[in-house]
Amino acid sequence: MSAITLTINGESKTITAPPMKRLLDVLREDLHLTGTKEGCGEGECGSCSVLMNGELVNSCLVPVLQAAGANVCTIEGVAVEGRLDAVQQCFLEEGGAQCGICTPGMILATHHLLDKYPQPTMAQIQEGLAGNLCRCTGYKRIFNAVESCAKKSHA
């Protein structure tokens, strides 16, 4: 067991866990942040995506020791004081969430994408979200949500 300190959604947290425990499990079990989902456990589906120091990572592939000192943003840190942020609002309005299980990861991937390309082309959107699988939507409404969000922030 190691004591590991990291910043989660702006708050400093110290947890005691085996150093190889997956960041995903630390979030879900130790910190009760269950918005981060497990879909495959091998970094293929992106349901467990979180932002670590601004980079999009699969938290199922990150041993918690590697996250020591890092700044981690999960879906719980996206809405501020219960107010949806622009990406969440666009996913809602455009039908970008169906069953909702990929949605937290998809929203964080969208944040990462829009940070990198505030006005992304369709090719950049498709490539930027390719690590996040969605079985419900066929992705089109998710693309619409991203485009709508980019448009709004531009306006």
Next chain:
Amino acid sequence: MTPAPGQIVGTSPIRKEGRAKVVGAARYVDDIALPGMWYGATVRSTIARGRILSISFPPGVPWDEFTIVTAADIPGENCIVHLAKDHLCLADTFVNHPDEPILLLAHPNKAVLPAAVAAVKIIYEELSGVFTIDESEAPGAPAIWGEDNVFKTYLMNAGDAGDAAVMEEIFRTADFVVEGEYRTGAQEQLYIENNGVIGEYSESDGVTVSGSMQCPFYVVHALELVFNLPAEKCRVIQTETGGAFGGKEDFPSVIGSHAALLAMKCGHPVKICYDRGEDMAGTTKRHPSRTRHRTAVSKDGKLLAGEIDFALDGGAYMTLSPVVLSRGTIHASGPYHWPHLTVRAKAMATNLPPHGAFRGFGAPQSLFAIERHMDKIAKVVGLTPEEIRRRNFLETGGHTATGQHLADKVDMQGLLTRALEVSGYHEKRERFDRENPTATIKRGMGFAAFMHGAGFTGSGERRLNSLVEIELTAEGQPRILVSSTEFGQGTNTILCQVCAQTLGIAYEDVLIAQPDTHRVPNSGPTVASRTAMIVGKLVERASQQMCATLVSAGLTPEDGFRAAAIGYLAEHGALKASARYESPGDIFWDDDKYRGEAYPTYAWAVYVAEVAVDMTTYFPSVTEFHALQEVGKVLHPILAAGQIEGGVAQGIGYAIYEKCVWQKGHMANSQMTNYIMATSADIPPIHVHFEEMPTIHGAFGAKGIGELPMDGPAPAILNAIEHATGVSFTEIPLLPEDIFERMTQTPAGGTEDLEPAIAGPYFSEVGA
């Protein structure tokens, strides 16, 4: 954003549970922890078929810390009941497929379970098994189910198909007889949330199962038998469900029984959530199929008579195979008029895990065959794929192959015209014909025309006898009580829209209860594209009844529903309105003769695929897709389009990406790493077009659409690949290696002559 009352149906309000989903607050089963909860795991067979000789628990694991459940612990019958009682809850003396559950373990610490599962030692006497339809039906095959490995057969005859002499004469004198064989593979539902449940048990309350599922009352039914308890002591609650697609129709009865058995024995709530590998290897998939067509056609392209042999691989136990087979049988004839048609259908047993429900439910298999076969017939007769279909389409007033009179308007001609127009089919086809001979990336256009029956097949809806209730909350808000579940498709939202519009109130004011079998009536399973149409109609009727009750109490809901509701509650204490399914008088189905009104109504569609095949890598891709359908009234344009787009994406995967690799019945690629579904980078622009012709059978004229989009993509894509490459592929999934093998091994150097007179072994000409 908020639609005004009175204009709710046909607009796109925000999905009811959407906010919880985008903030990560929606609680799926794996997000729920109960006090004192333990975790469960499943020990599974490592062989396909054989006797269990011994089970032992070697030292090295502190077994006394574990609760171990075997078949001997089952208080009721060792059986998961679907249509037959052949499916064991836990194997005891014999296993019939790899990954079959044999015993269950529970422990307070989840982390110790995998090692314990691996440590259990089971000795088998292995017996030979059968792994395909061909092996199962072969003379001398081991009898693995019943005497002949046949779960179910259907014989469907239209016209004089029952008269062998008549059929023989038609085939003898026809200008052309076209034969073909078509095969489809298994497909994994691949919901992103794996199967998972929490089981609880108490002496006084009985069994409670909460979890990810489509059909809470199916699970109640299964628990009654396993626990030998009355229905009121078997409570089932659906939690937020992260995708289902049929994969959580029948399977939750298995995992639900398992968790509850462990809970009963260990005295704690027990959660079982499969990981991806276990879910893929151990749970149901789409039935693999083989369809053989033999068709008599006239010189002018009229279908004269047909013989269709349709076979499904059902896996080791019957589960839902007979009903999957039934839908496949009825859709095997496509949207065409057949003067004489015989369909001989059978579901065969194999030593694979049981195949089960998956969006489309037999129809994608048989429609793939007919829509590939129609292109072949066109080629043989010398007509275009368009013209051959136009000469045979079903029309208003016509009769389907089951003899169903098509009283509602059917406009396949118009749908085809529009689909080809919006997709630029003719111009593109011409252009590709011009460019392909010198191109290294060959492009093609193909389409499929099809229909999908909405609601349960045959007499199913009558038997379900579904009930919907709406109650008033103390605040005077209507709350819909149904067992119909939300798993992404929009159940919560559309039912609330229907209720709001009928009551004349705002969408936001309508509530819908969590499906809990102790609280909601049985509105039937959430399957078969029946929720919008059948359950929606019941919600509409129950809402009307609620209004009528208020009016007859002297209140005026049109002046303000909430005031009227609160007035009623003050006087009478409570109000609950209800509506039960009533079979329309003109719908009749004869199970024995397999004739009649197979479905209340059909949705009709034409899908057009544009593909590219890279002749260096043989990699096929879909570059543009148009999905045009007639679906009655569209209740929620965004949700409806989302259903179509998602279905098309799954259909693209079914056609060219998703392959289950079987090794002696075990799925060898049970990972997302090597079972490939489409990513955002693989998806072409998907254009969805709706034609609306409201039907009397559905809420505000809606028809079911959930399954429809699964049917068309695969045949449209393979038809387009034939256009691109000149080679007719007849089996899906079609992977680059399949195209490579076929195109480099054909003697003619990879091209197939398109002249019907020399198209070779694929058809025969008789009496021309």
